[in-house]
Amino acid sequence: MTHSRYAEESRRYDADKLSVWYGICFNFRDKTYREHTMPTGSHSLSFPVQGDKENSSFFTEYLNKLLEERDSLGLSDMIHEIDAMMLTVEPGNSVEYIEELCLMSPYHYLVTLESESHWTHVLRIDMTAPDLIIREVKNDDTKGIFRSLNEVFPIGSSKPHSRYMGEILRVTNRHDVVKLQQRRGILFFSQDDIGKLELPGNLAITKPSPYTHNVVAYLERKPEEPRVYALGVSSIRNDARQACERAKQRQQALAIAELILPVDHLATRIYSQNREVAILEWLSLSSYYYWGSFDIVDQNSSTNVTKSIHYADELRSPAKVFTANNTPYFVNHFKIFPSPTENFVRNYGPRLHHIALAVKDGNRQGIENIDFVVDAIREQGKSFLLDVIGSKDEGLKQIFSSASEHSSLIIEYVQRFGGFQGFFTKDNVAELTHAAGIEEELLRMQTEAQKAVRV
Ligand SMILES: [Fe+2]
DSSP: OOHHHHHHHHHHHHHHHHHHTIIIIIHHHHHHOOOOBOOSSSOTTOSOOEESOOOOHHHHHHHHHHHHHHHHTTHHHHEEEEEEEEEEEOTTOHHHHHHHHHHHSSOEEEEEEEOSSEEEEEEESOTTSOEEEEEEESSTTOOOHHHHHHHTSTTGGGSTTOEEEEEEEEESOHHHHHHHHHHTTOOBOOHHHHHHHTOOTTEEEBOOOTTTOOEEEEEEOOTTSOOOOOOSEEEOOHHHHHHHHHHHHHHHHTTOTTTEEEEEEEEEEEOGGGHHHHHHHHHHHSSEEEEEEEEEGGGTEEEEEEEESSBSOTTTSOEEEEEEESSOGGGGGGSSSOOHHHHHHHHHOSEEEEEEEEEOSSEETTEEHHHHHHHHHHHTTOOBSSOOEEETTTTEEEEEBOOOTTTOOEEEEEEEOTTOOOOOOHHHHHHHHHHHHTOHHHHHHHHHHHHHTOO
16 A cells, blocks of 8 residues: 555544544543643643652752743644554564453554564554554564663563554654754654664654653644554554454453543653653653652652643543652662562663553443453453552542563553542552562562572
């Protein structure tokens, strides 16, 4: 299929999907979407800061400087929502992963872009939520920068191709955004590099962050234009389409299809010393603002939240969350607290830890929706790291799935009650962090690694 035909098909697909799903999508949107575009202008610093985690004077000084500069340069107005998230999986894993995601999320398989050494699958909900781009290398021997980022970490290296790569942000003028960001010290892959990496040629892509190891890509697109990724030859792959259809039939049979909503937040784990710089770097690259940081004392870590200045509704552009230990690993033996976050980063490398999906507020057959969804998915053989935690009284309930064997990513489900605006409760986060720290694969690999060096 030629590129222009793919663009046309993509546009038609969106129109078809929207009409087919009209009853589903727009019903819940009418009730739960809080989307509103904020007035234009410089306002990245106008949001109240929440939380109890103390930041350094360096952080406060540069938070103000960077956001003021971003606004005055016009970057805050040129950079918009997260248009897509990109990740890679091991050879032969993408179709199974598509089936898993089509069961556990509202994503549908859209199209596959084939290039010389990669299959790149595009999953979509609709044009009001970000796409999910899943890349699979055709050959296990394929080397590349994303593989290298995994290989220096004990568990990361066991699945060298599996990692979250980063977000694509929609921009109104890619050329101007790149020029301004380069002046601010941001490094980009050249067009030649992007071609060799077999990434879409219509993206500008930063070099991986030294703090999160993620990239940020800019895609120029007007809101009403289709999302098109200029890469290889596009086709609908039968195996991927059938895998997703099977999962969607199960979703319908389980009566959970309408309950699972788009992505609420993306949570990245980083080294303790990189907490502040990772936040400031992301704010420099995006049009997000600093929502606040909370100390999770029991787990010796903090949760740090950023949100879009343009969309109050996370489902339109997910919140970005950073979790870091409070202290570095080499002093942790003096503490009585566990360090699940630092353990994760040391074993997997800095990376995305989980994708959180919102669950529609309400209940089904007298069971709160999140419990209904989790019970149904558990019956399909998927496991969870703990039971659903939180309560209606506290405002929200949450749970972590086990890490996917295909991507190593965890799916979180989060249900907010009665329009609860808060992002989390400290008790919930402490329990979730603890549960992720005793995740089976992490423990097994850690024990093996320690055995190997026993003297
Ligand atoms: Fe989360």
